[in-house]
Amino acid sequence: MDPGVELLGRSDLEALQLERLRRTVRRAARSPFYGARARQYGIDGERIKSLEDIRKLPFTTKQDLRDAYPYGFLCVERQHLVRLHISSGTTGQATAVFYTQRDIDRWADLMARCLYMTGARPGDTFQNLSGYGLFTGGLGFHYGAERLGLLTIPAGAGNSKRQIQLMRDFATTVIHIIPSFALRLMDVMTEMGVDPRRDLQLKIACMGAEPYSEEVRCRVEAFFGVEVYNSYGLSEMNGPGVAFECPARNGLHIWEDAYLVEIVDPATLEPVPDGMLGELVLTTLDREGMPLLRYRTKDLTRILPGDCPCGRVHRRLDRIQGRSDDMFIIKGVNIFPVQVEQVLMSIPEVGSNYRIVLDRENNIDTMTVQVEVTDRIFVEDMRHLQRIQNKITRELKSELLVTPRVELVEPQSLPRNDGKAVRLVDHRNPYNT
């Protein structure tokens, strides 16, 4: 732990933030993109007298990053860069994030701080079940774990049986895993007759990269016998290590010495009060190669009011409630896939996978929720299946205010991969048919 930063008083933290914000605004103006903006809006570091003055600056969007691809946000000469990550951009043009050696070091420090906070210590074995390469989740956790002095196994994604073998052979205590792969591993372990509570030494699981519900956390904790720590980050802000849970596991401390946080109404872009849901907007406070000012993350969350029993003043974000991009509208109602997941995972007969399929029949939108049931249930009689189906329909309707069609399917019949789960299939786009 770095008490000098983590346990700063609020006013000292804010003084540090203001100093770093002014430096960041000055530095950002060296990039072609912010340089042009600075001339256009007449804004420089000198005009930032308080943290609130950040509102004088315009937002930066994913589209700005795309338009300025590849070098438009760069503040240093190319020979000072040591790393490049690409977000492949499911929705089109890629975006690039560049790092100097100092940026890599600070990022590793933040990740080490996160892992330390969960209780991981030298002597622990850390198995990183995350894709390496361009995806920041792999190298981000890897560098942080080595920085903290954990015995780091760069296991990578997939290959469930080898993962289990590694956990056994090296008495793995800490893992980093995406939620859909954790659910998949549960199935494989069950098939193989491996009981993690009996056969493995796991105690801490860091989960992130996909939004997941409290119910998924409970299932993973119960099966693996671990404490699950929620992890948040995005490649535009380095990658993982932006916000992380402490042992209170009631919200994610966002590292305010490195990121200035705002929550805004996604429609009006005005700040919302603590406790209100809105879009997370972040400004880097300690990045050299590619600072970003007021970056709209599209992630929906809220600031949790009140102090944390752990003593850290860094404010807590609620778990991500979805992305404005993920939200779909059906019959005029805004729905986030995570709402569906919350309902499903609270029903014991539901297995580990589901899928939402949107369609248009006779110009009317339909929503079908395909749900895998557990092995135990599937062999039982039709009347029982019907009862479960009705129960799911009823509970989804009560949460969503829309009545979906519910289909029960065999265990492990829905498409799945070891990468990110596809939870939503939208056939309504006329160009798709």
Place this chain on the structure above:
Amino acid sequence: MDPGVELLGRSDLEALQLERLRRTVRRAARSPFYGARARQYGIDGERIKSLEDIRKLPFTTKQDLRDAYPYGFLCVERQHLVRLHISSGTTGQATAVFYTQRDIDRWADLMARCLYMTGARPGDTFQNLSGYGLFTGGLGFHYGAERLGLLTIPAGAGNSKRQIQLMRDFATTVIHIIPSFALRLMDVMTEMGVDPRRDLQLKIACMGAEPYSEEVRCRVEAFFGVEVYNSYGLSEMNGPGVAFECPARNGLHIWEDAYLVEIVDPATLEPVPDGMLGELVLTTLDREGMPLLRYRTKDLTRILPGDCPCGRVHRRLDRIQGRSDDMFIIKGVNIFPVQVEQVLMSIPEVGSNYRIVLDRENNIDTMTVQVEVTDRIFVEDMRHLQRIQNKITRELKSELLVTPRVELVEPQSLPRNDGKAVRLVDHRNPYNT
């Protein structure tokens, strides 16, 4: 460059080696495996008076690593370890290699030294087209490139089209790639109409992990417009960075400050003179977590006699001629797949892929060489194809002293993957049929 080590005089280098060897022998005895050996053979660092005294020590084999899995070679407490790599062991039980932070740092230094030697400098963009995770090729080059200050793109293996896009968008100048993926990329670029000499900025390609012939080097150099540098390493010796070519590109300088090199006759295990082919045996001289003494690599090579024009005293290994494991015997003749490759790649009508299939018919061994021809050739008349077939058969017979059956097949019809190429299929094992 580190002239203090790279340009040492021979006697100074040997003095450094002796000091490090004695330290290594003492340190190794802390491990269960070498501790037992030290008691058995009465050997400790004090008895090593000269470099030749290493011959008093018994060899260490892959089987020893397997038998002592997972912790039998460990010389430090687990809490001092930060990394673990596994070689998955195509032939059975995995082996584990452990690293302290100091080991990771020294490894990165060696890799940076290799990359510097090729001419790579800060300002270059380095695209690492190598699998990350447990495979040491990915993280090994990655750490070395960052250490040297190259802009490092952790592209990972596969995904040819994205690789080409990255090369274009970020003006990649240096790549690390395995030979079979380089050949695959040539096909994809040709399909896409990309001419690297016209459209890309590549100048240096580091190739290793699979043995390849001088003819493959020539093809890759001609197509991509690069200089190819041969890279050698193995996970038991950290990974890549054991030996590497300098701009003379006539043999690979083995870093003798970090590795003590012996070449032995694989049958008698006696040293062979410089210039003679034998099995490479390596001793780590600067490793803390898991030193290895006289490790039999199974790789066949020779010390190239004479001085290198580059001025480095570190001796040069010839390119790997194959592994004793890869060697197959047919009709009493020992053959290495690389010999077949050398012949094929010198014939212009031969495409980029081939496969050797061994079979047993009526208790007689048969060897079939399946050869992809180039697009240009395949559409031509049968007589021409027949002439090529005869030419290949003739030249293979002259090199191997065995007459194989040669089958010409369509371009890109042989199975291939973005990982390591499978060059040999042996159906003769009675348990396979």
